[in-house]
Amino acid sequence: MPEAELLKEAERQLMICNACRYCEGYCAVFPALELRRTFTKGDLIYLANLCFDCRDCYYACQYAPPHEFAVNIPKLTAELRVNTYRDFSWPAILSGLFKRNGLATSLITTGSLIVILLLVLAFKGPAVLFGAHVGEGAFYRVVPYAAMTVPPLIITLYGLAVLLAGMFRFWRETRGGLSAVIDPGALGRATQDAFGLKYLRGGGVGCNYPNANFSQLRRWFHHLVFYGFLLDFASTSVAAFYGHFLGWPAPYPLLSWPVVLGTVGGIGLLIGTSGLLYLKFKSDRLPAEGRMLSMDIAFLALLLLTSLTGMLLLALRETPAMGTLLVIHLGTVGGLFITAPYGKFAHMVYRYAALVRNSIEQRRRDYP
Ligand code: SF4
Ligand code: SF4
Structure with missing residues (x-):
């Protein structure tokens, strides 16, 4: 419209x-x-x-x-x-990615996978994909440490900048002013609401999702995705700290922090994304909006693929499948991070900003 x-x-x-x-x-x-x-x-x-x-x-x-x-x-x-x-996305020329988001996400992820594969073939040769690599620095014999850290860092910083610029525009358009700075209590309450997914409780009995029956399923699956993602992020951060500052290269033992956090997060993501995708496919289409549905499915499918390839990589890291799985996993992670500011991931910043705005408004209403 x-x-x-x-x-x-x-x-x-x-x-x-x-x-x-x-x-x-x-x-x-x-x-x-x-x-x-x-x-x-x-x-x-x-x-x-x-x-x-x-x-x-x-x-x-x-x-x-x-x-x-x-x-x-x-x-x-x-x-x-x-x-x-x-x-509110930036630059304006890329805002078209929201139009056919499912197609755009698939093409970008496929492109990311192909680029990584071609680079590995060009610099390391095909044999590296099918040989078993074990011991310290095994992953870096397939994809060098610098290639595995510098481009992801640049893409992540770029994505954060785009999302923060969007949040700033949202705040300006909704006339938030300096209220968030001068009302830290409202920030705290909004953060609590966001982490507890308070409004997915509906009036207390859950969402009418996927149909007219009340259910808490969507809230629980969303929790698994959200906290699974955070745990995986924590796992990557700890691994980066180990590798960069302590000089301990991956892969890490099964009972190390990066592996434990990554495994628990990965299982949460696998269950949460599969559950949400199931609910999406079963859901009533009358209250749905086509572009949002496509964006939801693309994002969930990509998260599912990322966690699945990550778990397979962990399970098969000492077999000849490791090289190929590592390339596939990095390709999907690349697709996820490149598309993050131009897909459903963006909802986090706008929803959080709206919750902060709401919290400020409620406090002003209750304590004028
Ligand atoms: S406005 Fe949105 S969150 Fe509120 S009851 Fe309706 S669908 Fe649920
Ligand atoms: S018009 Fe419908 S959606 Fe709006 S408040 Fe009344 S019952 Fe709810």
């Missing part, structure tokens, strides 16, 4: 909600919209990014399609969120 039309439609639906107020116990969106009589573009962006797509309001709504009012808040907010990710 063209932007002007979408904003008008959003205002129409939210005006109905403001008069109805039936859903105010489900999440933070409804209490926040009730503080407003009219909605600026910044208000709509803020409210959309507060929505966790739990769909409780959709199944509870007496005005949802086929009613002539056609109120469909999860679909509406998802469309606004995709536009937020696209409009």
Whole structure:
């Protein structure tokens, strides 16, 4: 839908909600919209990014399609969120990656894999892919240490810069001002809400996901993905510290911190991403938005592939399959990090910013 039309439609639906107020116990969106009589573009962006797509309001709504009012808040907010990710990303020329995100993610990941494979073939030769490598520095006999650390670091810093620039634009558009700096209590509460996935509890009984029945499954799978990702990140950081500062090269023993953290995180990611993908495929399409669905599936599939190849690499690291698995794993990790600022990963920064904004607003309402 063209932007002007979408904003008008959003205002129409939210005006109905403001008069109805039936859903105010489900999440933070409804209490926040009730503080407003009219909605600026910044208000709509803020409210959309507060929505966790739990769909409780959709199944509870007496005005949802086929009613002539056609109120469909999860679909509406998802469309606004995709536009937020696209409009606030940088550089503008790459914002098209949000349009056909599934295709873009597949092509970039395949490209990353091919580049790494060609570089290994050119500099190390094909034999390195099929020989067994064991002992200290085994991985670096296939892909040198510098090649395994410098490009990922540059890509990660670039991704962080793009996401932080997007967060800054979000904050400016929603007129957050300096409120976050002067209200650390609100920051703490928003962080607690984000880490506890508070609004995936719905009104307390869970999401209406994948259908009209209440369930906590989505929240638990999301927890496994989120904390699994953090544990894997911690594992990589500890391994980098060992290699760079202590001079202990990978691979590490099974009972070392990098392997234990990586294994627990990897198992969490495998279960969480498979579960969320299953729920996505089973989910009702009426409250869904096409571009968001494609983005969700691409991101989850790539995370699943990354954790699967990582676990296989761990299990088979002392066999002749190690070289090939290492190239495949690095290719998928490359795809994940290159596409991070241009896909579903971006939701983390905007949702967190919206939670901070909401926390500030709530404290001002409760303690004027
Ligand atoms: S989604 Fe429907 S039931 Fe809920 S507040 Fe809006 S109009 Fe009312
Ligand atoms: S889908 Fe859930 S989180 Fe989003 S507005 Fe409706 S009740 Fe709130």
